[in-house]
């Protein structure tokens with residue numbers, strides 16, 4: 410259980426903390442990452458209890474590295490299940506195409522895709538935050554105002570009906586789709602496409618249901634739907650609602666039987682059936698001085714590639730090291746300008762993929778259904794198309810001061826993640842990211858250089874190099890495959906430059 414911080418009780422609230430607004434997955438991850446960099450954090454959440462119902466169900470292996478960096482990767486993995494891939498079905502649930510993901514550990518050191526029950530993830534994050542001495546979580550407190558001066562930010566809050574204020578070194582608005590912080594800095598959401606109304610149906614079944622352990626997309630323009638086994642006895646169905654339809658209209662016994670077929674609706678417990686409006690939006694301004702937006706406060710994605718929450722976790726992985734460097738006086742505030750410059754194009758790219766997939770799978774009427782059957786029958790036999798659908802790698806970050814795409818090696822590697830194999834350091838086998846964190850120890854970059862195949866050094870300026878045995882050869886072939894002999898790695902595992 411988290412501490413509840415009340416008016417007049419400032420025990421444990423550090424001086425000039427970073428105030429994180431919102432204790433959703435993005436805010437709690439940000440708090441853990443900031444605390445690991447030695448910054449005091451106050452998380453302010455307007456609700457007394459975490460949101461209990463499922464939302465996100467998918468995490469990819471890149472995003473698992475963020476959870477690993479926050480210190481909770483193994484705990485989240487213990488409560489998730491590897492995802493078998495994507496099956497595209499026609500309206501009669503015949504398989505049109507199947508794109509498999511390997512359940513074993515891949516290039517990022519985690520299974521390529523995993524299903525997770527969002528409340529389980531939030532429980533792990535909240536427990537880790539409660540156990541971290543530098544973090545105070547204040548529940549039942551709503552942020553209502555902000556004012557900035559040269560020394561920091563004054564945050565106004567409503568706490569049990571009374572107003573109070575806290576001085577903050579910086580503020581992260583991780584306060585979700587309806588973000589107050591976004592309004593307070595005068596930022597506005599911009600639509601990237603039309604909104605779509607979907608039924609979201611969460612189901613529990615005492616007996617395991619006979620479904621393939623991956624995501625299913627029903628490519629039927631009249632009744633597009635998705636379904637997947639989440640974790641344990643939990644299952645999710647989503648179905649697009651026609652204009653004018655209500656939840657009652659789409660959950661009649663007949664409609665439920667058709668949606669869940671061949672599963673018998675009477676044999677399962679419907680946990681909830683609600684309407685959600687999926688939006689594709691990006692905020693026009695992610696920063697005003699020392700106030701920054703992350704997660705759903707900065708962008709919203711349709712669900713087709715399961716990246717909404719993942720985008721937010723990627724945001725805070727980079728924002729936290731940049732903010733720490735600025736607050737420590739090691740970098741100027743202009744480092745924070747690179748945050749939106751890098752993250753917005755990446756978020757737009759993934760939102761664009763989600764929109765495209767949604768359109769390809771669900772639009773075009775009956776003619777579209779026929780076309781899709783033909784195209785997909787061919788696509789699944791073309792290795793390049795299948796690779797595209799099964800590869801979890803996301804686009805490289807945009808070039809800028811922190812992503813230097815110069816030279817042949819730089820053009821190939823900068824902006825992308827370094828792989829995470831297991832390596833041997835000082836006779837001990839460990840994950841590469843854990844070694845990187847140890848070597849970085851607060852620094853903003855380390856050079857990974859090839860000494861000979863299978864042997865590399867990791868070096869931070871002014872400190873002794875660390876020998877890295879790459880006995881599986883993954884780091885060696887990653888460098889040599891890009892004609893590189895060395896890469897500069899940022900704390901968020903992104904390659905800054907390569908030569």
Ligand SMILES: Cc1cc2nc3c(=O)[nH]c(=O)nc-3n(C[C@H](O)[C@H](O)[C@H](O)COP(=O)(O)OP(=O)(O)OC[C@H]3O[C@@H](n4cnc5c(N)ncnc54)[C@H](O)[C@@H]3O)c2cc1C
Nearest residue numbers: 431433435455465466467552584585704705715717718719
């Ligand atoms: C049906 C559905 C399916 C989804 N599927 C996926 C998926 O498969 N994969 C994926 O990655 N994403 C998915 N998403 C998206 C994912 O759930 C969100 O992207 C994620 O929850 C966003 O996290 P967040 O921390 O940014 O915001 P939230 O989880 O919304 O947290 C924001 C918090 O801020 C608090 N808050 C708001 N205003 C204030 C204030 N003024 N003061 C104090 N506190 C405040 C709120 O109470 C809330 O707790 C899905 C979403 C839905 C609805």
